[in-house]
Each structure stands twice: as C-alpha cells, then as structure tokens.
Amino acid sequence: MYKMDNIKEQIHDLLLEELQIRVDNDQVDMIEMGLIDSIGFLTLFVGLEERFGIKVLDEDLHSPLLSSVSGIEKFVKQKKQAL
C-alpha cells in the first residue's frame, strides 16, 4: 500500500516496470521528450488507478500536470484529496 510521501517513488516504479521509462528529472516533459505515447499513457493511467484507487476521466487529460513525474504526483494528490 502506498504512503502519501512515496507517491513519486510509486510513479517512478510504475513507469519503469510497465513502460520501461527511466526518468532522471522529475520536471522533464515526457511528451515533449517523446518518452511516452497514447498507449503508454493508457498503461500509465491503468497503473495509477490500480495503485492509488483514483479514476482518470476524459477531462483530466486537459491538465498540463500529466506530462511530468512531479505533475503526475500533484495530479494523484489532488485526486486523492477529492475522494
């Protein structure tokens, strides 16, 4: 079970285990860098839903947060707080 302070660690694990993506800089824009595509995002979202018990909605994709590890961390925290 995750803890709030290791969300970022979980996201790194998820990226590495499911998508074989290693991100050294949490601020890096993974879309801009061409690290992740649509299918990758779908895998990432399934993983986030399973690990954190959140739901990713269509409108969430308009959030600029989803392109970096630190942004995804904020996104997960916001989602958890809204539950």
Place this chain on the structure above:
Amino acid sequence: MNKVQLEELEIRTFRQGDEMVIAQFQEMLWTGGEEWNLAYFRWKYEQNPYLDTRLIVLAFEHEKLVGMVAGFGANWIDSNGVTQQWPCVSDTLVSPIYRTKGLFMCLLNELIELAKQNGLDRLLDFGDQPAGIAMLLNGWKSVGPWGTASLKKAFNLEGSETWIDGNFQYSTTPNLELAVMLLSNAQNPASNRHLIDKNYLTWRFANPLAKYYFLEYTHGSDKGFLVGHRTVTDQAEGNTPTTITDCAATSQLVWQQLIEKAVQSLPGREILVWLKGLSREKIDVLSSMGFCQKNITGQLTKDHVLPNLMMMKTDGLVDTDSQFVELDNWDFTGICGRSWR
C-alpha cells in the same frame, strides 16, 4: 531520436502518384492487399462527394512513407439547419520506428492548419483507438463516448444471395429510395446530423473494403430498413461482430422485427449495435433479446474502447458551445458503427 530528427522528415500534402505508396503503407490498417487498398483510397478520397485529396498529410523519410493523417469529406447539417463541411480524421498511421517521437501530433497539427487554410472550421474524429488519448492531451474535445450492445448468436455463413421471406427482403444491394426516406425521417432535426441523400448513401455503400447486408420490411404503409456491416477481410468464422449500422422503421414493432430478423440471418457469430440515439423502449427490446450492454463508466481507461466523437476547432480556440460539445445535440443516424471503414 527526438524532434530534431523529425525535422529531417519531409512532411507534405498528397500528390498524384502517391496512391500506391499509401495503399502499401496502409496495409497495417486496411489489410485489404494493394489492389483493394488502392480501391479504398480512391473511394474514400477521390470519389468522396464532398472533398478531394487536399486533406492528406504524409511524412516521408527519404522516399519511404512513414506517417499519414487524413481527413475525408463529410457534410453535416448543424442544429440551426445550416449545411457544414466537417471532415473526419481518418487513416492515422505512423510507422513503428517513429512511434513515441511526436510524429502523430506533428501530422495532426499540420492537418488542422491545412483544414483552416481550406476554410474548414472544425474537424471531427470518430475514434475508438488509443490515439485518442494523444488527441485529448493536445486540446481535442471529447463529446462522447457512448455505449454499445452486443449479442452472441447462432453462427451464419456469409450470404450473398437475395431472398424474400414474407414481408422481409434480404439483399446485398440497397433500396436507396427507402433508405433515404427512413433514415432522414429518423433524424432529429434539432441536432447536428449528417446530410442523408441518395448521393451520400450511394457513395457510402460503395466502400470497396466493406460488405453490406440490407434487410427491408414492407407491409402496406409499414416499412423498415436495416443495414448490417462487416469488412471484406472479416471472415464470418472469425470473432469480429457484424455491426447493425442503421435500422429505421415506420413503427417500433417493425424496428423490433427487423432486429430479430437480422439476428437470425446476418453472417457471423455476434451482432453489435450502438446505443446512441436509441430510445429507452428500443434499448429494452435489445435487452429482452439478450443483448449485453457495454455502457460508459466515465473512466477513461475503461471507456477508450467505446465509440466516441472528438473534435477540434481549426482556429485553436477551446470548444465550449453546448451545440457542439454535448453528445445529446448530435444525431449519428446514417453514419453509425463501422460504416466508414
């Protein structure tokens, strides 16, 4: 590889002579073989009644085609009764070695700009593919998705013959007059809807990569028209469902009888129907026949397999007009299912 290397690609619009290269490249999607893929290209972009090949964007690495995004013509009548040319994005394909490199969005953005230059204010996409996620991330607006219903049924082989059974007639040739009358009458005139006329349906049913099966019902003034669809590469023995793309009738009872007849007679092992536009009574009829519904959950990871409508204004502004962004304001009669594939 990064965006700098993408700049080494030649990205340009379609030119005469590109047809065969496209037919070969699109084998990954169209799977019809060169000859049929070429016929499909010509049908979709050269014989389209509303638009020509001007919205085809291609990416070449030297002489090799490595990416394609296109828009084919579709004429709509908006909820104010004004005819609109809103092309549909289609045949988006990027060579595997260029995936995750940003090429798809690069091509799509070129297409949006091209549409704008051609005076077209909006692009639509009826996608049920993961590429939709990239589009949403880049500002496309999702109007859908919507649910489907399917029924496993007794296996039927392909049927190419014409037969008559009481008030029903089965054929692989459409009765266009009947189709135009019933389908256009079934449309909601207060919605955004596709133009339905003889010209449009003649083109649509001429799709060389599609197999259409037509059921008609006639008894006095009671009439009905149903269309089943498969692709030419779908074997009846395979798992691809036969989609009922259209079903319109002068009464609920005739509609129900057509669906029942379709379940008995259409080829394949499974029948699929879109739920969008069906009344509660019609959905109840499907349920009573054993159709299983796949409804929207609101969860992207579950709904991405459902049919959807996404759109983009070519001026880049966010679409907020309820006339367009609300699913209830769209009527998909005459374009339903896999009818454009």
